[in-house]
Every structure is written in structure tokens, then in C-alpha cells.
Amino acid sequence: MWLTWRDAMEHALYGDNGFYLRERPSGHFRTSVGASPVFAEAVLRELVAVDDALGAPPVIDLVDIGAGEGLLASGVLAAAPPGLRSRLRVTGVDLAHRPARLPEEIGWTASVPDGIHGLVIANEWLDNVPVDIAEQTADGPRLVLVDPSNGAERLGDRPQAADLAWLARWWPMRAAGERAEIGRPRDEAWASVIVRLARGRAVAIDYAHPVDDRPPCGTLAGYRDGAAVAPVPDGSCDITAHVALDACAAAGERAGAATTALTTQRQALRALGVTGARPPVEQARSDPRGYLRALARASEEAELIAVEGLGGFGWLSQTHL
Template sequence: MEVTWREAMRRALYGAEGFYIRERPDRHFRTSVHASPVFAEAVLRLLRRADADLGRPDPVDLVDMGSGNGLLAARVLAAAPPDLAERLRVTAVDLSPRPGDLDPRVAWEPEAPYGIAGLVIANEWLDNVPLDVAEMTPDGPRLVLVDTATGDERLGPAPCPEDLAWLERWWPLRSPGERAEIGRTRDEAWASLITRLARGTAVAIDYAHLYGHRPPLGTITGYRDGAVVPATPDGSCDITAHVALDACAAAGERAGAWETTLTTQREALRDLGVTGARPPLAQASADPAGYVRALGRASQEAELIDPAGLGGFGWLAQTVTLSDSRPRMM
């Protein structure tokens, strides 16, 4: 069956037999959450900053978008100090069934709640929001249709006016054969999340690219069993595409975000105290066991901030405050 890539991704990932409904994603790929508990510690520091900025409300929210197996939410809750833990309301948002071993204090919901006061973390969430693909032809952009069984493609009709406008603003196509992934659906998903944030901060962490540096042939990729595979939208593999985070940032501002920071995971985590610094060599003789533990932690930190790996991920942080009186628009 031939459909647009947006529809193909929706079915392949979230349909009745979709990858995210049927599979545990952590069995197929490794995110920063799975790489090290250090990532959850950094998120906890970010949560404590948000909590202090908000005047330590009761309750204070942590919302984990695209939670997967709930590991990040559970780790942050377990590490929270008593004064924060007793006020902390943790919500994991995912379409897959709730893991049986998840801490009962973590709520499990299919969509983000409204009225969030605290911190929202969307780690590798937006890259799985389905989107359409366009290819430039001598007659202008055309949607790419894909066979859901084989992954074979052919060109279809022109994109709708809204998508054409998005392309011209955020990912202009100039030469025949160039491709773009139309990120309007990601913008809308992120804006919807911002409208659910009454006050606090939302952070999107993902494979990303910015205007002027878009990949000319797109980024749609399949993953299965820890390896890159053809992006065949038959439900057998994860399908992702990098995120135009600058477009999402603009959508978030239209939806009411007051402050925006767009950076990399390397810089964001370094600001949160993750440096990858090795322990002093003198500790090896004075405290051999402690030196080995510190060396292991340094290795974990280094992986999280490696600019050629996880450290190269984009970080978009946007804040909503009670003093923001601007109207919210999707």
C-alpha cells in the first residue's frame, strides 16, 4: 500500500501492530538515559533549578515525554532528596503499555497533562513524530509516497499550502532531487506541549539540524536490534528523522514560551556539572577503589558529552512564566 511518509510512520510506529506498541524500544537502541545514570542526575539538577525558580511549589511536576520503559522518570524520582521527593509529581507519557516493574509513584499516561508546573523532558521524542517528505522536481516540490511493505518510493502530489509555506521558511528546496522532511507536525506537537506548561521549563533533546545546515537528502532512518536498517515502514523497526529544532523553537514562542535556549547536549550538560574530568592520578594509590569508581563515572560523562556522539544532540529549552501575558497561539 502506498501512502505518504507521515501516514506510513504513524502506522509503523503507533498503529495496532506498530513498533512502539509491540516492542520495548530499549531492546533496539540506546539513548542517553540508558547510557548512564549520570544523565538522570543532570535532569534532577535541572528539575531542582526549575523548582527553585518557581518558589518550590507543592506539587512540582516532572513530565517525561516518550518515556519508553520509564527509566528516566524512575531514576530521577529515586535520586530526589526527601524535601523534593515528597512534593514531586512524576508523569511518564508513552503510548506503550505501562511496565510492570515501574515505581508505582510514577503515573503512566498516553498524553501530557495540562497545567504542568515544573519540568518537561522530551528526550528523543520529537524524532518519532511522523512527518511527510518532499522532493524537489522541475515543477516544484512533490510529496514522496512509500510502499508500507517494501519501502519503495515514488513521487506524488504537491504538498498542501501550509506545508509549502513551512518548506519555504524553514527548509527551502532549490535543486531537483533535493529532499526535505516537513517538520510542521513536530512544530505542532511541541507547541501543544508548551500550551500544557502553566509555568516552568520544557526541554527537547534530539538529533537535530538548523537552518542553513539541513541535510540535502533528508535523514529518515530505521533501527532494529541496535543496528541501522532500511527504513521500511512495516512495523518491524523504529523509524526516525532528525528534528528542525529552530522551527520548533519558533512554534514554542508562538505558543507562549517566554525564554528560549538552543544549544547542544555537550554544552547543556557541562552547565549542569557533567564534565568528563578524570580523577587525579594520586587518588589511585590513596583510594584505589574510589579511583576506579571515579574513573568509570568520568568515562560515562565523557560519552554523554562527546560532540561526535550523544554530546552532539540538540537541546531546546523553553520557559513559561506566570508573568507572561502574551496570547497563546498554536
């Protein structure tokens, strides 16, 4: 059976017994959330900044899209000072069932709520929004079809007009054999978040690339048990592709975002106080245990902002204040 990649990804990741409805993501790949509680602390500082900008309303939202095992939502809630925690409404959004050990204060839903006042975080969510793949031929772009049982591919029909327009604007292909991941469903998914943001900030964090540096062969990949594997959409592995965050930003602006900032995780986290700076060596003599704790934290911070690793992620921040 031949399917478009978008249909195959949808079934493999979210269909009956799909990968994300069956597996714990932390068992298959490392994320910023799982790497260190420092990440949740940085998100808390972002939340405090939004709370201040909104004038400390009676209720402040934190909405975690693609919440997975609830680690980020739980981490922010645990680190929040009492005054903020008493006003904080935390919601995890995921198609998977509510994690068994999630704190009772955290809500859980399959769809993004309306009327958000606060901060939305979508950490490594958009890269798992299914997309079609197109390949350039002598006659123009053609959709790539896949056999979900083994990953074999063949060319199908031309993309629909809206997707051809998206390719022309956001991922133009020139040479025969070049491939592109058609990001229009991700633009729509992100725009649907912005329209639900009454006041506050929405942040998307993901593998990304800019329009002037798209990879000519695409970025489709599979992950299982912490290792890269062939992206066979049979439900046995994660299927992911990098995100055209600049296209998502434009969609967010059309949906009503008032401000937009595109940066890297390294730059964003450094602005939130995550520097990776090592403690002074003199502390090792006066406070050896404190020195070791500070050294361990510096190592965790360094991983989160490493340019060649997690620090290279793209951050898209849009506000409606």
C-alpha cells in the same frame, strides 16, 4: 498500497502492533537515558533549578514525554532528595502500556497533562513524530509516497499550502532531487506541550539540524537490534528523522514560551556539572576503589557529552515562568 511517509510512519510505529507498542526501545538503540544514570542526575539538577525559580511550590511536576520503559522518570525519582521527593509529581507520557516494574509513585498517561508546574523533558520524542517527505522537482516540491511492504517510493501530489509555506521558511529546497522532512507536525506537537506548561521549563532533546545547514537528502533512517537498517515502514523497525528544533522553537514562542535557548547536549550537560573529568591519579594510591568508581563515572560522562555522539544532540529549552 501507496501512502505518504507520514501515514506510513504513524501506522508502522503506533498502529495495531506497531513498533513502539510492541518493542522495548533499549533493545534497538542506545539513548542518553540508557547509557548512564548520570543523565537522570543531570535532569534532577535541572528540576531543582526550576523548583527554585518557582519558589519551591507544594507540588512540582516532572513530565517525561516519550517515557518508553520509564528509565528517566524512575532515575530522577530515585535520585531526588527526600524533601523534593515528597513534593514531586512524576508523570510518564507514552502510547505504550505502563511498564510492569515502574514505581507506583510515577503516573502514566497517553497524553501530556494540562497545567504543568515544573519540568517537561522530551528526550528523543520529536524524531518519532511522523512527518511527510517532499522531493524537489522541476515543477516544485512533490510528496514522496512509499509502499509500506518493501519501502519502494514514487512521487505523489504537491504538499498542501501550509506545508509548502513551512518548506519555504524552514527547509527551502533548490536543486531537483533534494529532499526535506516536513516538520510542521513536530512544531504542532511541541507547541501543544508549551500550552500545557502553566509555569516552568520544557526541554526537547533530539537529533537536530539548523535551517542554514539542512541535509540535502534528508535524514530518514531505520534501526533494529542496535543496527541501522533500511527504513521500511512495515512495523519491523524504528523509523526516525532528525528534528528542525529551530522551527519547533519558533512554534513554542508562538504558543507562549517566554524564553528560548538552543544549544547542544554537550553544552547543556556541562552547565549541569557533567564534565567527563578524570579523577586525579594520586587517588589511585590513597583510595583505589574510589578511584575506579570515579574513573568509570568519568567515562560515562564523557560518552554523554562526546561531540561526535550523544553530546551532539540538540537541546531546546523554553520557559513559561
